[in-house]
Amino acid sequence: MIRSRFWRHxxxxxxxxxxxxxxxxxxxxxxxxxxxxxxxxxxxxHPAAINLLLAVAGLLVTLLLLISAWSAWRTPSETGFMPRTSAMVSACSAVASLLLVVPGLIMAPCL
Structure with a gap:
């Protein structure tokens, strides 16, 4: 109940x-x-161990945002505008969070 009310706000x-x-x-x-x-x-x-640690943390942040997007998408609502929009914003943020990690896997951290 509380979860569904949050996504409507x-x-x-x-x-x-x-x-x-x-x-x-x-x-x-x-x-x-x-x-x-x-x-x-x-x-x-070269990419160092800190890059790999931050990549794993980035995957966890992305997973958290994808779970919140899925939860918002599945929230029943009369109009569905607010939960669906929240889901899309969270999904876009998940993609952006994942894309932050990519340069760290390719390039050295100190340039």
């Missing part, structure tokens, strides 16, 4: 973008700290 539209923005800040803060503190092997020329 306009504040549910903010869930995806807020989670994405927090993930964006955490990802680039960790990459910057790893470059400054020297946590990288091989002088930072």
């Amino acid at each position: 306009p504040a549910s539209l903010l869930l995806g973008p807020v989670v994405w923005s927090l993930w964006f800040v955490v990802l680039y803060a960790m990459l910057s700290l790893s470059c400054l503190q020297g946590w990288l092997v091989n002088g930072g020329d």
